[in-house]
Amino acid sequence: xxxxxxxxxxxxxxxxxxxxxxxxxxxxxxxxxxxxxxxxxxxxxxxxxxxxxxxxxxxxxxxxxxxxxxxxxxxxxxxxxxxxxxxxxxxxxxxxxxxxxxxxxxxxxxxxxxxxxxxxxxxxxxxxxxxxxxxxxxxxxxxxxxxxxxxxxxxxxxxxxxxxxxxxxxxxxxxxxxxxxxxxxxxxxxxxxxxxxxxxxxxxxxxxxxxxxxxxxxxxxxxxxxxxxxxxxxxxxxxxxxxxxxxxxxxxxxxxxxxxxxxxxxxxxxxxxxxxxxxxxxxxxxxx
Numbered sequence: 001x002x003x004x005x006x007x008x009x010x011x012x013x014x015x016x017x018x019x020x021x022x023x024x025x026x027x028x029x030x031x032x033x034x035x036x037x038x039x040x041x042x043x044x045x046x047x048x049x050x051x052x053x054x055x056x057x058x059x060x061x062x063x064x065x066x067x068x069x070x071x072x073x074x075x076x077x078x079x080x081x082x083x084x085x086x087x088x089x090x091x092x093x094x095x096x097x098x099x100x101x102x103x104x105x106x107x108x109x110x111x112x113x114x115x116x117x118x119x120x121x122x123x124x125x126x127x128x129x130x131x132x133x134x135x136x137x138x139x140x141x142x143x144x145x146x147x148x149x150x151x152x153x154x155x156x157x158x159x160x161x162x163x164x165x166x167x168x169x170x171x172x173x174x175x176x177x178x179x180x181x182x183x184x185x186x187x188x189x190x191x192x193x194x195x196x197x198x199x200x201x202x203x204x205x206x207x208x209x210x211x212x213x214x215x216x217x218x219x220x221x222x223x224x225x226x227x228x229x230x231x232x233x234x235x236x237x238x239x240x241x242x243x244x245x246x247x248x249x250x251x252x253x254x255x256x257x258x259x260x261x262x263x264x265x266x267x268x269x270x271x272x273x274x275x276x277x278x279x280x281x282x283x284x285x286x287x288x
Contacts, residue, residue, distance in 0.1 A: 054222045057140030064139070075099055100215035106250060115255045116159030122259040123154030129263065158200065158262075162255045165196050170251050189239050192246075193231070199239070201230045237265060 078098045083091055107114045127150035131137045173179045173188060202223050209219035241261050249257050 043184050045152050054140065056142075057138070059145065060139045060142045063144075098218050103256075104253075111252065112160055112163050115163045118256060119149045119154035119157075119159035119162065119262075121154070122262050123150040123158065126150065126265075149208055149211045152211065153204055157203050157207050159255070161200060161203065162258070165192075171175050171197075176204050185243060188246040189242040192242055193234060193238060197231055197234055198227055203228050222236055235266070237261070 002248070027120075077093065079091070079094055103114075124147055127147050128142065131142055131146070137143075169188060169191065173184060179187070205222050205226060206219055209222065241258070245254050245257060
């Protein structure tokens, strides 16, 4: 089967598919020597494959460690310089509280940028989870290109779009429909699921397709395959989540709450897009 059949909409790492290299090495080592093409025997070097995987493991692990250390340091240092004389209980109480205050201060000064970075972080985490859980990839096999694409989709897509959506939605229901009943969260949930949901799903697929330099035909085909299944999948989760989103949380903090749950959802999203594109590639290969 050609290598391009193994490539997916969200998992392609052009020219450096370590998992494919490793599996090829295993096949070569196990297969009878007399049935293997000579160019394959000469091209595959098991030692080189192991070295590539080891190098990727070091790179990926280093990136993850640096990110984790940076986040932990930032969170723990929020009260640096003012904790003298505080008890351990006071420090434990103030750190989350002051981080929350700090986040909201930054949010009020730069709402779009803050929400964009929040979504980029969440989409990065979600894609890593997707690769490690559903695809059973080790640290060294993580597709950095795919992770970067997911991060950019959150940064330039989901964060800014959600910022606009929550404000427009709230303004529409409050000032246009003048709906202020205790149950007003119900129509907000319906509109969210069947208006904003499909818009964002297709924007997500479009962004990934453009970043992978796919043609309009392929992107549109992926939209057709993925939109309805993803909307249906979303109905299993988001209506319940949005009872809290639209019923209890203010407009500016809705994205943060949604993004916390989004870690689970973006894993489903990445898996669905990846699966449908793999099926499309397989169908194309059969047609040839």
